[in-house]
Amino acid sequence: MENPVPGFARSTELANRLHEVVPGGAHTYARGDDQYPEGMAPVLERGLGARVWDVDGNEFVEYGMGLRAVTLGHAYAPVADAVREVLSRGVSFTRPTRLELEAAEDFVSVVAGADMVKFAKNGSDATTAALKLARAATGRDMVAVASQPFFSTDDWFIGTTAMTAGIPADVRDATVRFTYNDLDSLRALYARYPGRIAAVFTEAATGTVAPAPGFLEGLRELCTAEGTVLVFDEMITGFRWATGGAQEAYGVVPDLSTWGKAMGNGFAIAALAGKRELMELGGLNTDADRVFLLSTTNGPETVGLAAFRAVVEAYRTTDPVATMRRQGTRLAEGANAVIEEAGMRDHLEVAGHPNCLVFLTRDASGQPSQEYRTLFLSEMLKGGVLGQSFVISAAHTDADVDRTVQAVSDALPTYRKAIELGSTAGLFEGRPVAPALRLRAAPRRR
Known part of the structure; x- marks a missing residue:
């Protein structure tokens, strides 16, 4: 039937x-x-x-x-059960919980490039914090992003999309794009803006494009030579390409990485992770001017952390x-x-x-x-x-x-x-779908 x-x-x-x-x-x-x-x-x-x-x-x-x-x-049962259990013990406190320690230890145990981690609630906060760290560490102002669809809802990235309304020109101008899988396009940016690029952001791979042989290794070498912070956006690749993300799958370790999505199997949790010398700029083990890194009321709430720990356990015991x-x-x-x-x-x-x-x-x-x-x-x-x-x-x-x-x-x-x-006319009702990030509401203006 x-x-x-x-x-x-x-x-x-x-x-x-x-x-x-x-x-x-x-x-x-x-x-x-x-x-x-x-x-x-x-x-x-x-x-x-x-x-x-x-x-x-x-x-x-x-x-x-x-x-x-x-x-x-x-509604994956082990994650849902972990969340139900933690609800009976409270979700938000004025001091760190043991769960924060255990979740952080879980994270650094499965992500090779993570000496330290800081949790948040959405990926945009984590990526913007990574950029702030890079700027503080290098004393530079610009950021180079790969020619990929999305990195953050914040102005530094959205200013590169079609939806630039409300974003000042000087913010837009501080972000420049290079072509993924093309090291020469990044070298050209270094030549054009000498001593100004603080960070390079890229997804190590996307659903449709894999890194060309030697590209990620060359990117790592170029960023090191130029004194630039290399950031991998692991929002999609994390827990999907491998438990430890694209850096595990391809064997190239960035300076910082940003995480979200599959970390909580749908529950709200994100993370910024990376090298200790960078992450400590937002901590207490530094004599440098402190970076106001991630300081969120809900970043360490227990529901998201419990979900994350259950996800890690699922990845440890199944595949x-x-x-x-x-x-x-x-x-x-x-x-x-x-x-x-x-x-x-x-x-x-x-x-x-x-x-x-x-x-x-x-x-x-x-x-x-x-x-x-x-x-x-x-x-x-x-x-x-x-x-x-x-x-x-x-x-x-x-x-x-x-x-x-x-x-x-x-x-x-x-x-x-x-x-x-040669036409779809009459074969579906109404107007066609449209790109999510576009200048005008048309063709789906209400």
Whole structure:
């Protein structure tokens, strides 16, 4: 028996109410309903494993998993149990708890490049703290960031995106970009701004681009030679490429690294970690002018730390990274097989690291297309699959993967029709999705 086509009446009603009280209708731009086909943006009620249910009663296999934060599955019992247990003992105090010590010791035991760690609640705070440390340590003002989508919500990075409103020009000018996997592009920045670059920020790898042979090693050597602090953003790679992140997977150790997302399997916790001589600039074991590093009321609250410790234990006793790799590989191979069989590989493809897959949607001429992305998202939702990507978790079962491959197969006739017509007109409702970070609300102006 075929699954019924989901309806979204209640979700649409609640989404409209959200827009009345929350700018953009969501607390994260990537979660906005402008990222989904109009009238098909589920408002969720609950999740278990790799499945979620919305307010209309629809059940979906979910990908992205909390914007890549959930690697062990929704409501993963050992994490949930650890949080329930700690709730009975209080969550916030005026002095450090033993849990803070134990969590910090856990962290430095699994991250090779961490002599010390400081916890926070979101990754942007950690990345901005890393930049502040680098500026204090070097006495320089500028930062070079790799040509990758996102590092922080703070002005020093958002000023490099299309959404620059409210950010002074001098702040924007202090951040410059280089091309990932191109050391010469970074050397050119050093030549252009001699003695000014305090830090280099990069994701060591992304879902779609791996480091070229020698790139990370060359980056490490160049930053050392130039007296620049090398920072790895491990928000996505941490606990997904390996327990110890990309620095473990590729064997290159940065000066500082920033963490979040999978650390808490969805619970709010982030971290700044790195070399002792840098981290102590925000502590008491220094004669230098002190850096106001991370000082947050909620950074050390016990819920996030308990969740983190349970995550570490899960990674010590099981192998979520290997499970994600196996199931991601199975999904990519299965989806690409049905796409290939349909002769559609020039227009639709599942690509990237097995633990961080994306789907690539192209139009009749083979160019990336938001309209065709909207069409594919629409067809996948009809097939019971929710996600802006195919980022997997260790909770995705064979049945989840099989259902997803079937949904891809079922989407192909409609996608083929659009290719043959050279247009998606009439094949989905409303306006196309749009990039989350864009200058204007159009094309999804409400």
